[in-house]
Amino acid sequence: MIITLGRNSKILAEAATRPVMRAIATLERDIETVFKSDSKKRNDIFLVKAEQENECYSIAVNNNQIEIKAADDLGFIYGIYHISRCFLGIHDLWFWNNQKVDKKECVVIPDAYSYQMTPYAVKQRGWFVNDEVLLHTWTLEGDKDKPWEMVFEALLRLGGNMVVPGTDRNAIRYRKLAAVMGLKVTHHHAEPLGAEMFLRAYPDLNPSYDEHPEKFQQLWIDGIERQKDCQVIWNLGFRGQGDCPFWANDPRYQTDQERGKLISELIQIQYNLVKERIPDAVCCTNIYGETMELYQGGHLSIPEGVIKIWADNGYGKMVTRRLEKNYNPRIPSLPEKEDAGSHGIYYHVSYYDLLAGSHITMLPNEPSFIRQELQKVLHVGVKDYWLINCSNVKPHVYYLDFIATMWRTGDIDIEKHRTGYIRKYYSEDNIEEISKCFVDYFKSATAFGPNEDEHAGEQFANHNVRGLISTFMKNSYQPSEQLQWLQPKETFEEQVKLFDLFYVKAVEKYKCFLEECKKTAEILSPEASELFQDSLLLQAQIYYYCNSGAQFITKSLQLALDKDYKNAFYYAGRAREEYVLANTLMRQREHDKWKDFYENECLTDMKWTANVIHGYMSFLYIVGDEPYFYEWQRQFLYSEEDRRVVLITNMENHITTDELYALMKSRRAE
Numbered sequence: 001m002i003i004t005l006g007r008n009s010k011i012l013a014e015a016a017t018r019p020v021m022r023a024i025a026t027l028e029r030d031i032e033t034v035f036k037s038d039s040k041k042r043n044d045i046f047l048v049k050a051e052q053e054n055e056c057y058s059i060a061v062n063n064n065q066i067e068i069k070a071a072d073d074l075g076f077i078y079g080i081y082h083i084s085r086c087f088l089g090i091h092d093l094w095f096w097n098n099q100k101v102d103k104k105e106c107v108v109i110p111d112a113y114s115y116q117m118t119p120y121a122v123k124q125r126g127w128f129v130n131d132e133v134l135l136h137t138w139t140l141e142g143d144k145d146k147p148w149e150m151v152f153e154a155l156l157r158l159g160g161n162m163v164v165p166g167t168d169r170n171a172i173r174y175r176k177l178a179a180v181m182g183l184k185v186t187h188h189h190a191e192p193l194g195a196e197m198f199l200r201a202y203p204d205l206n207p208s209y210d211e212h213p214e215k216f217q218q219l220w221i222d223g224i225e226r227q228k229d230c231q232v233i234w235n236l237g238f239r240g241q242g243d244c245p246f247w248a249n250d251p252r253y254q255t256d257q258e259r260g261k262l263i264s265e266l267i268q269i270q271y272n273l274v275k276e277r278i279p280d281a282v283c284c285t286n287i288y289g290e291t292m293e294l295y296q297g298g299h300l301s302i303p304e305g306v307i308k309i310w311a312d313n314g315y316g317k318m319v320t321r322r323l324e325k326n327y328n329p330r331i332p333s334l335p336e337k338e339d340a341g342s343h344g345i346y347y348h349v350s351y352y353d354l355l356a357g358s359h360i361t362m363l364p365n366e367p368s369f370i371r372q373e374l375q376k377v378l379h380v381g382v383k384d385y386w387l388i389n390c391s392n393v394k395p396h397v398y399y400l401d402f403i404a405t406m407w408r409t410g411d412i413d414i415e416k417h418r419t420g421y422i423r424k425y426y427s428e429d430n431i432e433e434i435s436k437c438f439v440d441y442f443k444s445a446t447a448f449g450p451n452e453d454e455h456a457g458e459q460f461a462n463h464n465v466r467g468l469i470s471t472f473m474k475n476s477y478q479p480s481e482q483l484q485w486l487q488p489k490e491t492f493e494e495q496v497k498l499f500d501l502f503y504v505k506a507v508e509k510y511k512c513f514l515e516e517c518k519k520t521a522e523i524l525s526p527e528a529s530e531l532f533q534d535s536l537l538l539q540a541q542i543y544y545y546c547n548s549g550a551q552f553i554t555k556s557l558q559l560a561l562d563k564d565y566k567n568a569f570y571y572a573g574r575a576r577e578e579y580v581l582a583n584t585l586m587r588q589r590e591h592d593k594w595k596d597f598y599e600n601e602c603l604t605d606m607k608w609t610a611n612v613i614h615g616y617m618s619f620l621y622i623v624g625d626e627p628y629f630y631e632w633q634r635q636f637l638y639s640e641e642d643r644r645v646v647l648i649t650n651m652e653n654h655i656t657t658d659e660l661y662a663l664m665k666s667r668r669a670e
Contacts, residue, residue, distance in 0.1 A: 006042035006106035007035040013047035019182035023077040034088045060114040092157035097425040121410035126162035127390040131352045134392040137600040158404035179230040187235035189286035195223030236285045238266040260299025307342040314351035317453035325485045344385025349399040358457025361539045364445035427528035444513040446506040461546035469616045500554035506547035514540040549578030565624025573661035579610040636663040
């Protein structure tokens with residue numbers, strides 16, 4: 001018997017819920033994408049309710065049709081995506097990696113085919129769509145919600161079952177879409193119970209629980225009522241009205257005992273409010289940042305059965321994150337053996353910290369390091385909950401696929417995974433060359449500290465550069481407190497020289513890496529080259545040109561400190577050109593469906609770095625050419641004989657900062 005799937009194959013179900021019907025519609029879309037029009041009768045796919053473990057499915061050929069057997073929605077959804085992946089060849093990250101599909105007549109399924117899914121290694125597994133500034137403004141086919149649908153589809157294809165569907169207002173807007181696609185909803189650690197933020201509801205009131213307990217509790221109750229129709233993992237806690245602890249704005253809580261006591265009381269109140277309305281509710285709470293110090297100090301009390309979520313430091317290391325710019329305790333962030341109950345992790349493949357995080361580029365730490373940290377997590381039994389900060393998805397798809405392999409199987413063969421990833425999304429050819437670029441991406445990273453996780457993302461050459469410039473313009477002698485996080489220095493000049501050392505080394509490494517990526521792009525097929533340019537080559541360009549710009553700035557600042565404002569101005573102009581180029585190259589990758597994807601890139605924001613540099617250039621122009629503002633103009637605009645005869649200071653309007661730089665650059669070229 002020959003079993004075939006083709007354009008005429010139907011997906012049949014006795015009764016299907018809305019999430020399953022959406023998955024069926026997705027498979028129908030994939031069938032239409034893969035197969036040519038066909039008049040021949042093909043075999044159908046039938047969904048059969050049967051006894052299976054939760055979220056599991058089996059697939060077999062039976063009665064001349066392909067049967068997917070499952071006991072619940074996610075079992076059917078995962079089974080449907082198995083058909084798409086294994087029979088139709090639609091890969092899990094097809095959308096995000098621009099998979100091109102060659103049309104075919106049909107696919108033949110072995111009549112003895114059978115597959116039984118085994119439960120995944122991690123129970124609750126998903127993404128936190130955080131710092132989502134690119135997704136926030138991007139539309140697909142004029143639809144603002146479509147990008148989020150593609151996020152949730154990719155998560156389901158990778159075996160995820162929960163999501164924080166955005167931050168703040170986005171989380172409220174997109175949780176219904178996540179739920180109808182079959183995902184459980186959970187919450188930002190600063191948004192307990194997914195309730196409206198206090199300051200949104202009461203912008204004129206002080207956000208103090210002591211002053212307004214009834215208002216806080218009503219917001220929590222309203223949040224529960226609005227989500228009762230969704231599957232929810234309820235996040236409990238009390239942090240603050242932003243990504244900072246509540247005591248930063250409330251001087252009444254000065255000791256760890258006072259802070260821990262209030263948080264414990266409020267967690268218990270939230271727990272009771274949920275359980276009164278949903279007796280079988282699953283709850284969690286974050287042992288994150290400053291909260292972990294309270295917990296490990298014995299100042300937090302958490303109800304039995306609540307999942308305790310531990311977090312990495314933003315760079316993939318399971319230690320506490322930097323709590324303030326210059327306070328980085330690096331306390332191990334995993335439960336001790338005697339810490340009974342359920343445990344989970346909140347883990348970053350993208351991090352926005354205004355220091356050295358990677359937001360529009362891949363996490364720069366080695367896959368072997370990420371595997372090592374997640375193996376530690378599994379070794380101590382943290383298998384109840386993995387929430388991965390996926391940011392805007394597209395820049396981070398490699399590591400999202402990597403970690404999904406681990407949450408499914410409990411381990412990963414790094415080389416096998418990398419080769420398979422390249423073969424699926426780039427090309428069957430030139431695997432060795434592309435693989436070397438992936439390996440060298442991590443080898444090129446700038447180490448900013450002695451620890452294995454301390455490698456700089458693209459923010460290192462943006463936020464710190466802006467900090468150096470603003471410090472100089474305010475006071476060129478005192479070091480910036482905000483920049484002491486790297487290494488404490490006595491003077492601003494020492495800070496500039498310190499950052500210069502890092503940028504010089506980064507430029508050397510990324511110059512080689514960029515050349516390697518360019519050569520690789522040239523030998524690839526047009527389709528493979530397009531994806532390669534969208535991913536590794538673009539990230540190489542961002543790192544090289546941002547670090548090159550940063551190096552020009554540190555050179556400029558050293559000249560400015562010596563009061564050589566004219567040359568400082570020139571090198572600032574060179575720096576600005578590098579950042580403008582980096583941003584331009586990024587925007588050039590917005591082809592086809594990606595139109596305007598990077599338009600709202602406002603967190604690393606290379607274009608803003610260029611703008612800050614422009615202001616710095618104007619500052620240098622003013623302090624360097626004062627008090628009469630004609631000497632620089634005469635030097636670069638006039639001929640030698642006219643420059644030296646000063647009967648009238650200038651015979652034309654003063655030239656702008658941009659005009660002056662263009663003249664200076666052309667003179668240097670001569």
